[in-house]
Amino acid sequence: MVFSSSSRPEAIVAPLRRDHQDQEQFLRFFLIPETWAMLPVSQVTEVLTLPVSQVVPIPQMPHWVMGVYNWRGEVLWIIDLGLLLGLKPQISISSTCRAIVLHPTLHHSGKMRSRSQMLGLIVNKVEDIEWCNPDKIQSPPASAITPGFAPFLRGYWLQEDNEMWVVLDGESILAAMPTQ
Secondary structure, X not given: OOOOOOXXXXXXXXXXXXXXXXXXXXXXXXXXXXXXXXXXHHHEEEEEEEEHHHOEOOOOOOOOEEEEEEEOOEEEEEEEHHHHOOOOOOOOOOOEEXXXXXXXOOOXXXXXXXXXXXXXXXXXXXXXXXXXXXXXXXXXXXXXXXXXXXXXXXEEEEOOOOOEEEEEOHXXXXXXXXXX
């Protein structure tokens, strides 16, 4: 699923049907190795396919910061989400990659952070939008959490077939970004 470049988060959300009244939409994506993850659609601006060659590396940044990308005339910081979470790099040998553009949600004051705090999260594959009841998101046992995942984890959603999908917290991912 690719959102158009003119999409706003409000346009992504499908009308609320009666059977989805207590549910929230999440963007589901795949991280190597074998990890399905989700982010709230309310924190996603769009999904990009971008040429890796157009990401400009910035020296002396953490290893998970790939660099910056010119996104509609704005500087978009690009990070490898797998490396941030302590997993394998998400970049394949191909010349393009998938990036989820993550934006901050409203503060308690009702003000949004500046646009410069938006991030492009490199993932292996974007799959679908899922409806999930937030009350069904569970906290994983402490023994199941790796140190890299812990600060960014909202919980997990257990599927009927016992497959576990990790639910990430976009605000925590944004907060990890070093001050530019």
